[in-house]
Amino acid sequence: MHLVVSNGGLGNGVSRESLLEVLKEGGTVESLLTPPAKPYAFVTYSSTEACQNAYTHLNGRALQCQEQSVTLYFSYVEKVDGDRSVSRALPPGLLVLEDFVSPEEELQLLHAVDWTPHTDDVTVQKALKHRRVKHYGYEFRYDNNNVDKDKPLPGGLPVECDALLQRCLADGHISVLPDQLTVNQYQSGQGIPPHVDTHSAFEDTILSLSLGAKTVMDFKHPDGRSVAVVLPERSLLVMKGESRYLWTHGITPRKFDVVPVLEAGGSGVMTSDLSNLTLSRRGTRISMTFRKIRHTPCNCAYPSACDSQRLPSPPTVPVAEGDACRLESQYVHQVYEEISSHFSSTRHSPWPQVRDFLLSLPPGSVLADIGCGNGKYLGINPEVMSVGCDRSANLVQICTERGHEGFVSDALSVPLRSGSCDACISIAVIHHFSTQERRQAAVRELIRLLKVGGRALIYVWAMEQEYNHQKSKYLKERTTGTSMENGKELKTEENKSNQPEEHDRKMSSDMKHTEDGFGNVTQPRIHVHTNRTAFLSQDLLVPWHLKGNADKNKGATSSSTDVPVDNTSQRPVFHRYYHVFQQGELEEMCFGVAGVKVLRSYHDQGNWCVELEKTHYTSSKDDIAQEKIEFIE
Numbered sequence: 001m002h003l004v005v006s007n008g009g010l011g012n013g014v015s016r017e018s019l020l021e022v023l024k025e026g027g028t029v030e031s032l033l034t035p036p037a038k039p040y041a042f043v044t045y046s047s048t049e050a051c052q053n054a055y056t057h058l059n060g061r062a063l064q065c066q067e068q069s070v071t072l073y074f075s076y077v078e079k080v081d082g083d084r085s086v087s088r089a090l091p092p093g094l095l096v097l098e099d100f101v102s103p104e105e106e107l108q109l110l111h112a113v114d115w116t117p118h119t120d121d122v123t124v125q126k127a128l129k130h131r132r133v134k135h136y137g138y139e140f141r142y143d144n145n146n147v148d149k150d151k152p153l154p155g156g157l158p159v160e161c162d163a164l165l166q167r168c169l170a171d172g173h174i175s176v177l178p179d180q181l182t183v184n185q186y187q188s189g190q191g192i193p194p195h196v197d198t199h200s201a202f203e204d205t206i207l208s209l210s211l212g213a214k215t216v217m218d219f220k221h222p223d224g225r226s227v228a229v230v231l232p233e234r235s236l237l238v239m240k241g242e243s244r245y246l247w248t249h250g251i252t253p254r255k256f257d258v259v260p261v262l263e264a265g266g267s268g269v270m271t272s273d274l275s276n277l278t279l280s281r282r283g284t285r286i287s288m289t290f291r292k293i294r295h296t297p298c299n300c301a302y303p304s305a306c307d308s309q310r311l312p313s314p315p316t317v318p319v320a321e322g323d324a325c326r327l328e329s330q331y332v333h334q335v336y337e338e339i340s341s342h343f344s345s346t347r348h349s350p351w352p353q354v355r356d357f358l359l360s361l362p363p364g365s366v367l368a369d370i371g372c373g374n375g376k377y378l379g380i381n382p383e384v385m386s387v388g389c390d391r392s393a394n395l396v397q398i399c400t401e402r403g404h405e406g407f408v409s410d411a412l413s414v415p416l417r418s419g420s421c422d423a424c425i426s427i428a429v430i431h432h433f434s435t436q437e438r439r440q441a442a443v444r445e446l447i448r449l450l451k452v453g454g455r456a457l458i459y460v461w462a463m464e465q466e467y468n469h470q471k472s473k474y475l476k477e478r479t480t481g482t483s484m485e486n487g488k489e490l491k492t493e494e495n496k497s498n499q500p501e502e503h504d505r506k507m508s509s510d511m512k513h514t515e516d517g518f519g520n521v522t523q524p525r526i527h528v529h530t531n532r533t534a535f536l537s538q539d540l541l542v543p544w545h546l547k548g549n550a551d552k553n554k555g556a557t558s559s560s561t562d563v564p565v566d567n568t569s570q571r572p573v574f575h576r577y578y579h580v581f582q583q584g585e586l587e588e589m590c591f592g593v594a595g596v597k598v599l600r601s602y603h604d605q606g607n608w609c610v611e612l613e614k615t616h617y618t619s620s621k622d623d624i625a626q627e628k629i630e631f632i633e
């Protein structure tokens, strides 16, 4: 009953109507799927006879469409996957309000824009390569993607816009009136490249009114998700929050769009029903984009896309040991010292599988927690002799104040005897080392502490925050509004941005090794991540917005003169370095450590985890000494 119609697709310039007309010659058509941008379609007939009839009579048929002729070829298919008609949601923060202005108001607004090419000093008008633009209030400069805030244009916005802006205010779409207007004029076939409106130039809400003709605007998330949104003429697009700050928007230059067949209710996400799409010829569209000039730096929750929050000199991924030490000192050790109190207040619930590991240890076991933080794992199993160490003196102090055994130490050289431990844990620590050598050295040091037969549990943050079709709590947190950091539960309402990752359009090139002007290969820059989003690179800086009593965060106020400040709270924002692990990377690294076997490895809430067992002592001096001790015992 089903046929694929090769060449008979929207992507080939074939409209749904003209295809359907041909297909009906074969018999009664039950359904027709026309996937967007594809050069094929799927047809289902009411009976196998009708289908056979169509195949016999229509295969090889030429079809005239849009100044070209295509030849349709048919093949039988067993079934047609209707599941692909999944409806997709608009990007968060996006609204399309249909019929926001009446046809009369539309005409008035169109007449308000004078395109005659004289230079009044009230507006600035430019013919760009792909469209015409005109600016009111302030000129938007395409050379630096910003506005000259000290140079408002006389005259402000056209009075014809007053009524609609008042309506936006009354309906609560905006809380202050915009003071900048960009009018774009797109002829059929013209568009605008994907971009995020500069954060530092404009406040959060951006309004865009479509006049004269509809278009399709493409929204893209940095993780690759993309949503095509139909903007009918006389509709108002409202971009806020994530859709304004993190997603790019753009209009692909083309003469036809794929749109839902029904004109009514034609706004919003386009790919909701593949059996309901057709081609629409583009007319001349005028858009009015209203924005409010921003006078203080942007402090949005999307640092990866935020020019205000870009670090003056982002570090590069280190190669040499010295560079690695400096990076970790500045972006790990110093940061934990400064945020210790606030950090500790967010670390209370043990991860269940770590707790299970600890409770599986026989009474009397000796346990070392390397990178113990505030010591939250040290009291889990009271039958075990536990000791913790951490690089942060402030965290160790919190740990000992709670009655745990703790000392300050670097995880690369722990002042404990080789073979002295029955078990070791390293939870969310090794991802803070900035070279592969140092990460592996940290595993080796952990294993050195174990006696033969002893077990170690290692957790590191995973690049894959979505695993087996399940989003980690870290990612889910974004939509639920509860607070999680690094998979750890936070009771506080804050921390909207204390989790990792961000990215901007520049990043894709910055992530690669590049050559400086002298032919030297330079290391990729480490960028600030936007919390609660997918990781786009393995090496990144995760922002920490300091909250609570700054006095308790020792040193946070005194030594942080060069630390950026969160605009609303006036508290410093810190950046922690992370290397997030790809699937298999942690195990691979452990295979390279002598004298150990991997008992199990798993993914747990956005972390890669391994349980290791020490199989034998290796030939390092310490271990030989240890072997003698073992022998004497």
Ligand SMILES: O=C(O)CCC(=O)C(=O)O
Pocket (backbone or CB within 6 Å): 182, 184, 192, 197, 208, 209, 249, 287, 288, 289
């Ligand atoms: O044409 C539109 O609706 C959007 C224009 C735009 O994105 C801009 O000027 O920044």
Ligand SMILES: [Fe+2]
Pocket (backbone or CB within 6 Å): 195, 196, 197, 249
């Ligand atoms: Fe824009």
Ligand SMILES: [Zn+2]
Pocket (backbone or CB within 6 Å): 199, 200, 245, 298, 299, 300, 301, 302, 305, 306, 307, 308, 309
């Ligand atoms: Zn921003």
